[in-house]
Amino acid sequence: MMNVAVIGTGYVGLVTGVVLSEIGHTVTCIDIDEKKVEIMQKGKSPIYEPGLEDLLVKNISKNRLAFTTNHKKAFEKSEIIFIAVGTPQSESGAADLKYIKQAAKDIAQYITNDTVVVVKSTVPVGTNDLVENIIKQELKLDVKVEVVSNPEFLREGHAIHDTFHGDRIVIGSDKEKPGDKIEALFTPLKLPIVRTNRRSAEMIKYAANAFLAVKISYINQIANLCEKLDADVNAVAEGIGMDSRIGRAFLNAGLGYGGSCFPKDTEALAFLAKEYNTSLNIVDAAIQANSNQSEIFTQKIIDRFKGNVQGKSFAILGLAFKPNTDDLREAPALKIIEKLLSLGAKVKVYDPIVQHLNEYQAGVLEHCQSIQECMDNVDATLLVTEWDEFIENDWKELRKYPNQPLLFDGRNILPTDKLVKLGWQVEGIGQAQKRKSVEVI
Numbered sequence: 351m352m353n354v355a356v357i358g359t360g361y362v363g364l365v366t367g368v369v370l371s372e373i374g375h376t377v378t379c380i381d382i383d384e385k386k387v388e389i390m391q392k393g394k395s396p397i398y399e400p401g402l403e404d405l406l407v408k409n410i411s412k413n414r415l416a417f418t419t420n421h422k423k424a425f426e427k428s429e430i431i432f433i434a435v436g437t438p439q440s441e442s443g444a445a446d447l448k449y450i451k452q453a454a455k456d457i458a459q460y461i462t463n464d465t466v467v468v469v470k471s472t473v474p475v476g477t478n479d480l481v482e483n484i485i486k487q488e489l490k491l492d493v494k495v496e497v498v499s500n501p502e503f504l505r506e507g508h509a510i511h512d513t514f515h516g517d518r519i520v521i522g523s524d525k526e527k528p529g530d531k532i533e534a535l536f537t538p539l540k541l542p543i544v545r546t547n548r549r550s551a552e553m554i555k556y557a558a559n560a561f562l563a564v565k566i567s568y569i570n571q572i573a574n575l576c577e578k579l580d581a582d583v584n585a586v587a588e589g590i591g592m593d594s595r596i597g598r599a600f601l602n603a604g605l606g607y608g609g610s611c612f613p614k615d616t617e618a619l620a621f622l623a624k625e626y627n628t629s630l631n632i633v634d635a636a637i638q639a640n641s642n643q644s645e646i647f648t649q650k651i652i653d654r655f656k657g658n659v660q661g662k663s664f665a666i667l668g669l670a671f672k673p674n675t676d677d678l679r680e681a682p683a684l685k686i687i688e689k690l691l692s693l694g695a696k697v698k699v700y701d702p703i704v705q706h707l708n709e710y711q712a713g714v715l716e717h718c719q720s721i722q723e724c725m726d727n728v729d730a731t732l733l734v735t736e737w738d739e740f741i742e743n744d745w746k747e748l749r750k751y752p753n754q755p756l757l758f759d760g761r762n763i764l765p766t767d768k769l770v771k772l773g774w775q776v777e778g779i780g781q782a783q784k785r786k787s788v789e790v791i
C-alpha cells in the first residue's frame with residue numbers, strides 16, 4: 351500500500367482521496383480553502399454526493415484519510431502526489447492553468463523524496479510537460495520527479511459508483527516505470543487500464559467529453575426538427591440507440607448540457623484546435639447548438655403566452671444542472687430564470703437539494719421549500735432538472751396547486767400520456783404535436 355497526497359478537494363480530488371483510502375492506501379488531501387478543510391476534518395462532505403460522506407467518515411476513522419492546508423506536512427511521506435485542482439474557462443475559452451501552475455510550484459517547494467506526480471485535472475495537451483518543467487526548474491532538493499497523466503471520467507451524482515465501476519482507467523506516461531507505479535496503485539479496483547503516452551491521455555479526456563457533448567447537441571437538434579415534423583424524439587432516440595454502433599446513452603434530448611465540465615472542456619478543445627489552425631467545427635457547432643437549446647425552450651414558453659409573460663408566474667422545478675448534485679455551474683435553470691425575470695415574470699423555484707441561492711438572484715425570486723409551495727398559484731410549471739422527487743410525485747394531487755395545468759417538461763421525463771389524462775397540458779422537447787394540447791392560453 352502506498353502513501354499518497356491529493357492537491358485540491360473539489361469533486362475530483364475528494365473522491366480520488368476517499369476511494370484511494372478505501373482501497374487501502376494512506377491519503378492526505380490538501381486544500382488552500384481552510385473552511386473546506388475544517389469541514390472535511392470533521393467527517394463532513396462539502397459537496398452533495400451520494401455515498402461520499404459514509405466513505406469519508408469510515409476512512410478517517412481508520413486513519414487512512416486526513417485533510418490539511420499544509421503542503422509540507424502532506425508531502426512529507428508521499429511517494430505519489432495527485433493534482434486535482436480546477437482548470438476553469440478563461441475569457442479566451444482556453445483552460446486557465448493558474449491553479450495547475452501553482453500546484454506544480456507547491457510540489458517543487460515542499461517535496462523531500464522521489465515522487466510521481468499525477469495530473470488528474472482536465473488539462474490541454476502539453477500541460478503535463480509544462481508541469482514537469484515547472485517542477486524541475488523550481489525544485490529545492492535533489493530528488494527525482496516523474497509526471498504521469500491520469501484523467502478522470504467520473505460523473506457528478508454518480509462519482510463513487512463511477513470510480514469503482516468505471517469503463518477504464520487511462521494512464522499516460524512517457525516512461526514505463528512511473529506508469530507501472532500508478533497502474534499498481536489502482537490494481538485493487540480491477541478495472542480495464544489504457545496505457546498510453548501523456549499527450550494521448552490528455553487528448554482522450556477532451557475527445558471523450560467533446561464527443562458526448564456533440565452527441566447531446568445532435569439529439570437536441572434532431573428533437574427541434576422532430577417538433578416541426580410531428581415526430582417524437584424519444585422514439586427516435588430509442589430507435590437509433592438500439593444500433594450498437596450508436597448506443598442509447600447520452601441521447602436524451604433536453605435543455606442542453608451544463609455542469610462544470612462539458613461547457614468549459616468543449617470550449618478549451620475548440621480553442622486548442624484554433625490555436626493549431628485545425629478545423630474542429632463539429633465541436634463549435636455543438637457549442638452553438640447547446641447555447642441555443644435552453645433559449646428555444648424559453649421562447650416556446652413565451653410564445654405560449656402570446657409573447658407576453660409580464661406579471662405571469664412560473665414554477666421552476668429543479669436548479670442543479672442535473673439530479674443528485676447541488677452543482678449550479680452552467681445550470682440551464684439559471685439562464686431560463688434570468689430570461690423570464692428580464693421579461694417581468696414572477697419566478698418561484700424549488701430544488702430538493704440546492705439551498706444556496708444567494709449568488710443567484712436570491713431576493714428577486716421566491717425560493718420554495720416544497721414542490722407544492724412552488725406550484726401554488728402559478729401560471730405554468732417548468733420541469734428543469736429531472737430529480738426523482740418530480741418524476742415520482744403524485745401529479746393528480748399536484749394538479750390542484752397551479753392556476754393553470756400548463757406543464758413544460760424540459761427533460762422529457764414525465765409520462766405525458768398519463769398526465770394528459772389527468773388534465774395536464776404537457777409540452778416536452780421534440781415531441782409529436784398530436785400529443786400536445788393545442789389550446790392556447
Ligand SMILES: NC(=O)c1ccc[n+]([C@@H]2O[C@H](COP(=O)([O-])OP(=O)(O)OC[C@H]3O[C@@H](n4cnc5c(N)ncnc54)[C@H](O)[C@@H]3O)[C@@H](O)[C@H]2O)c1
Pocket residue numbers: 357358359360361362363380381382383386434435436437449452453456470471472473502503504505506610611
Ligand atoms: N467535477 C467533475 O465532475 C470532474 C470530473 C472529471 C474531471 N474534472 C476535472 O478535474 C479538475 C478539478 O475539478 P473539480 O470540479 O474537482 O474542481 P473544483 O474547482 O471544484 O475544486 C478545486 C479545488 O482545488 C483547490 N485548490 C486550488 N489550488 C490549490 C492549491 N495550490 N493547493 C491546494 N488546493 C488548491 C481549490 O480550493 C478547490 O477546492 C478540473 O480540471 C475538472 O475539469 C472534474
Ligand SMILES: O=c1ccn([C@@H]2O[C@H](COP(=O)(O)OP(=O)(O)O[C@H]3O[C@H](CO)[C@@H](O)[C@H](O)[C@H]3O)[C@@H](O)[C@H]2O)c(=O)[nH]1
Pocket residue numbers: 472502503504505506507559562566599600601602603604605606607608609610611612615671672
Ligand atoms: O443524454 C443526456 C445526457 C446528459 N445530458 C446533460 O449533459 C450534462 C452533463 O451530464 P453528465 O455527463 O451526466 O454529468 P457530468 O458530471 O458533467 O459528467 C461529465 O463531465 C465529467 C467532467 O469531465 C466527466 O468526467 C464525465 O465522464 C462526463 O459524463 C448535464 O447537463 C446533463 O443534463 C443531456 O442533456 N442528455
